Ligand code: NAP
């Protein structure tokens with residue numbers, strides 16, 4: 317076992333603080349990675365503060381991981397020591413169920429998330445990427461396109477795939493009118509990716525100060541969602557991706573869909589979002605959800621981003637600023653993803 321410096325939450329109400337964890341020695345299928353950067357997802361905050369009610373402490377969040385390979389097991393062929401590698405939201409799954417067989421490990425009933433899932437190797441729960449190192453089965457380790465700057469790649473591992481997967485599943489493309497709700501980590505990737513896929517993109521934001529950025533990131537139109545008059549004028553959408561992290565009214569978006577259009581929820585507020593029957597039954601509209609993405613699609617997304625030169629807009633922080641970053645995230649003040657420079661762990 318190897319000791320690794322990390323930051324952990326020790327209760328729902330305490331700030332994250334320095335913590336030492338242990339990683340397993342790499343087995344035949346494992347890759348050991350020295351973490352260089354880890355993105356900060358709103359799910360990290362929901363989990364650290366037990367907002368979904370299932371957090372086991374101490375909790376080390378972080379599932380947008382990029383770094384250098386420091387050791388590989390005997391059966392690992394696709395990576396060697398010194399390679400750049402990435403890890404996202406999952407570190408294992410059953411490998412046998414229909415979803416796993418179809419490369420949809422993200423819908424496996426027994427998948428193991430990167431943090432706060434049962435750890436079959438060491439007991440307790442898995443501990444995530446706010447750490448010096450991690451050991452992961454090679455099936456869940458990804459190649460990073462060489463042309464992309466590493467800190468800005470990290471958020472692709474969650475924010476990128478979580479928005480790419482539904483855009484692809486619902487076949488978003490040229491000639492379609494697509495809405496993205498919320499310009500945070502997921503939302504800004506949604507705007508970039510929907511634009512790259514050729515759709516006409518409309519950003520819905522509560523923050524008037526983000527309108528200009530929205531256009532720079534790829535939105536054709538920006539609507540301030542607190543402006544009732546502007547909202548009432550909207551309609552004719554094929555698809556709307558809702559990335560909002562807090563309770564909000566979903567019904568205005570359902571009502572903007574054209575016949576057979578779909579609102580897909582990727583945001584995960586801890587409170588129900590009531591829907592009015594009439595918003596759905598008129599025009600046969602659909603209200604759906606989507607969870608991250610499978611292993612093959614995650615690599616496809618990384619390659620797509622490499623080809624199109626797409627990365628996240630990031631604010632790189634030392635890990636000692638993680639608690640301030642969480643507070644800013646709660647105020648929707650993220651431009652547009654915090655990424656931790658893990659070298660800062662050494663200077664604690
Ligand atoms: P984030 O960076 O904090 O962005 C969320 C954005 O939502 C904010 O920037 C803000 O955008 C908007 N917003 C916040 N509070 C709002 C409110 N009360 N009403 C309306 N809009 C509000 O969060 P994130 O990392 O993108 O994550 C977003 C959500 O997705 C979280 O709940 C997270 O847990 C979830 N998530 C789900 C998956 C999945 O697989 N489905 C994966 C990752 C994350 P504006 O300022 O533009 O309004």
Ligand code: ZN
Nearest residue numbers: 357359474475
């Ligand atoms: Zn995430």
Ligand code: ZN
Nearest residue numbers: 410413416424
């Ligand atoms: Zn499975």
